[in-house]
Amino acid sequence: MAGYPVWANALIQIEGRRCGRQSTLAPGRALMQGQIMVYSAAFAFLDGVSGRVVDEMIAFDWATTSLGRPETWPAALKAQIATMLACPAPMYLVWGPDLISFYNDAYRPMLGYRAATAMGTPFRILWDSIWTDIAPLVDIALSGKVAQVTDMRLDLAREGKPEEAYWSFSYSPVFDDRGAIAGMICVTGETTARVLAERRQREADERLELALSSGAHVGMWDWDVVNDSVRSDRRFAAMYGVDPAAAETGIPIAEFFRGIHPDDRERVTREVADAMAWTGEGDAAGRFASEYRLVQSDATIHWVSARGRCIADESGRCVRFPGVSFDITDRICTEQQLRESEARARLNAERVQLAQEAGAIIGTWFWDLLSNRFTCDEPFARHFGIAPALGHEGLEIEKVAELVHPDDRAGLSEAVQAAIARGGPYAHQYRVRRHDGHYHWLEAIGRVDHAPDGTPVQFPGVLIDVGARRALEVERDTAIAELRALTDQLEQRVADRTAELMRAEEALRQSQKMEAVGQLTGGLAHDFNNLLAGISGSLELMALRLSQGRVNDLDRYMDAAQGATRRAAALTHRLLAFSRRQTLAPKPTDIAALVAGMTDLIRRTVGPGIVLETHGADDLWTVLVDAPQLENALLNLCINARDAMPEGGRITIEMVNRRLDKGNARFADIPDGEYLALCVTDTGTGMTPEVMEKVFDPFFTTKPLGQGTGLGLSMIYGFAQQSGGQVRIRSAPGEGTTVFLYLPRHDGPVERDGVDATGVTAKPSGAGETVLVVDDEATVRMMISDVLRDMGYRVVEAADSVEGMAVLRSDERIDLLVTDVGLPGGMNGRQLAEAARELRHELNVMFVTGYAENAVLNSGHLSPGMQLLTKPFTVDALVMGIQAAMGASARRYEPHAS
Secondary structure (H helix, E strand, O other), rough: OOOOOOOHHHHHHHHHHHHHHOOOOOOOOOOOOOOOHHHHOHHHOOOOOOOHHHHHHHOOOOHHHOOOOOOHHOHHHHHHHHHHHHHOOOOEEEOOOOEEEEEEEOHHHHHHHHHOOOOOHHHHHHHHHHHHHHHHHHHHHHHOEEEEEEEEEEOOOOOOOOOOOEEEEEEEEEEOOOOOEEEEEEEEEEOOOHHHHHHHHHHHHHHHHHHHOOOOEEEEEEEEOOOOOOEOOOOOOOOOOOOOOHHHHHHHHHHOOOOOOOHHHHHHHHHHHHHHHOOOOHHHHHHHHEEEEEOOOOOOEEEEEEEEEEOOOOOOOEEEEEEEEEEEEHHHHHHHHHHHHHHHHHHHHHHHHHHOOOOOOOEEEEEOOOOOEEEHHHHHHHHOOOOOHHHHHOOHHHHHHHOOOOHHHHHHHHHHHHHHHHEEEEEEEEEEEEEOOOOEEEEEEEEEOOOOOOOEEEEEEEEOOOOHHHHHHHHHHHHHHHHHHHHHHHHHHHHHHHHHHHHHHHHHHHHHHHHHHHHHHHHHHHHHHHHHHHHHHHHHHHHHHHHHHHOOOOOHHHHHHHHHHHHHHHHHHHHHHOOOOOOOOOOEOOOHHHHHHHHHHHHHHOOEEEEEEEEEEOOOOOOOEEEHHHHHHHHHHHHHHHHHOOEEEEEEEEEEEEEEEEEHHHOOOOOOEEEEEOOOOOEEOOOOOOHHHOOOOOOOOOEEEEEOOOOOHHHHHHHHHHOEEEEEEEEEOOOOOEEEEEEEEOOOOOOOOOOOOOOOOOOOOOOEEEEEEOOOOHHHHHHHHHHHHHOOOOEEOOOOHHHHHHHHHOOOOOOEEEEEOOOOOOHHHHHHHHHHHHHOOEEEEEEEEOOOOOOEEEEEEEOOOOEEEEEEOOOEEEEEEEHHHHHHHHHHHHOOOO
């Protein structure tokens, strides 16, 4: 082991014993033992240093350079090389009269395509393309001074084409063993990303300054901080989704912040607060600059750049905050595309590196189209049986084409000529004869670059071995054919299985329907049994007390029976509301006035522990709705909100005009159009998604047993649907609940209560007029007739529509028709009324019904001269309905003395 250090000989001997034989490691070769690299004596100064560049340095034939063999190198050079290789920063060293090049692993990627030949190349030849730029700096360093530059633009053409790149580096002289200047060392770093980013920022600032000075802004705002009033132009308001008319007069800043993307809102709020707190230094104090996203009405995202500044009063408090916003969506998209492109480029580079290491890429080529010089790397040359030196120096393309399979030459020529003509990417598969004489499938992938005038300049590319892939494709085609045959057999089995699954799903849906019906009927039976028990028991006790002559307790039993009757009526009312079959008397209604009239009742209902707030604009639209039913729905919502806040909280009732388009109408599940939204928000416990899926189901309740029927929200849902609107809920556990009740806008004036629409002078009831009562239920007909007689009217009764029509066709005087809607005899109540008015044009009509048949209401309105009374009803309600139908003044029921 002559010429090796003692420690190197020891390691080699250990390695030989471990392998069971005497080591015969040849001089100049390296031995890997763990992480320790042991080199020949010529490279002993690299002990402990490893890396790709070290391997290249050892493999290089230094005898061909002016430096000679490494054994003759001066100690100063070896020390500089060892120091440079151990440094993680990008560095290179040039030495001797020819300035022979050395570099470390961190610098190697900066060489680009030159990396394959850079080691040992004279510096002047290596960087000939930029020599005119760096030569003065080299002269300074070789004169004994340090040359240092920052952000210098150098076109290194690392990928063989022009590029814009910036560098910060320093050239420092290095000295030989005698102290004479022998070369220089460079510490460098690429600053392209920072320089370009700063350039873009300067350009953006210049555009902003130009906009501020010229008025060419996208949108401008002025925030009166003291009064929290933001005024803006129409472009700014539209950008943030705010009503432009309202923005011109001034609205709270929170209205604009609603348009900011939820993920950016907190950050922008913090940046505004920082500007108002005068954080920052120098000119940055009190200034606001931010980029964030805005969510448009169509759910698209726009990026804006906002710039503003605080204006302070004498005490230093921010009182005004003007600024502008620019739409920078295009710039952001471009930057994102650039980042994605750079990421793809890095990924492709890594893939190429991995492919080369794995053997997928056979080799690379570079074809200079202007000189027709074709060069290739050593793997490429070896695969084609070409001398590596010839591949490096260049050869004619025709020599390479001779190795292509005769059957593939024409196609290859056409593909190459087409790529050169059009420019851009190129890919083609063909067979070539390797050095062993066998043909193998290859794929050539490259790119043709054109000059600005369209002249083809260069054609770089790589070769990939696709033999295994084509073999797999043959196997794939065979497998596909077999799979297709199997698929033909499986199709029928799949169809049979699908039919079976559909039958099972239909059975499951039917089962679910029956379960829902069972739940509904079970709940009805339970509640009505309770109510009927109260009514029946009260009537039996009344009969018993009367037989005993004890009349003092009768009032108590009558009150109990009437109370149970009212609860039963309320239950049927809720059921009809849920089924959208309840009786509605919609009128043009002022919702603001309705809510204002209910405020005291709601406050008393929810109790002192709940804070009630109402908000509504002055220009709320009119809606066509049954006002009492809406009041009932609103009270139910407030009671639910109260129950969700056992420790107290806040209920907010808000009324807003909403124009729903395709985007936000999807949330409400209603057609596009104009709606008034009545929103009830609480700060209660909120609901889980599982609960929200069931809140509109009949009899579903989260309240303890006996504290709720589970029909409140289902009634509201049915009422909203029947009114042409919709109800929706937003909630989350611990964040409260908001119920949105959407009602369609009505084009028309509000109908005020207490006005005699007919203009007929009221007259006392019961002056001998004749009333025709038509109802197939004898008990109801009897009760109505008795009340009419007690009021002083003459009554004619009919059990169905046939009897009723017979009376109407007679000469009998009829002043009022009281009819049930659902009648036997071939005609319903509405048809009977229409037929009656054909015979008696001025006849007044009062309908009595358990639910609103479609025949009763005409587009949501009763015809003039018609009244509607819902079963079950009280005697007072019947009397008031008859008085209204006859045009008499309202008074309580006082039966005539018998």
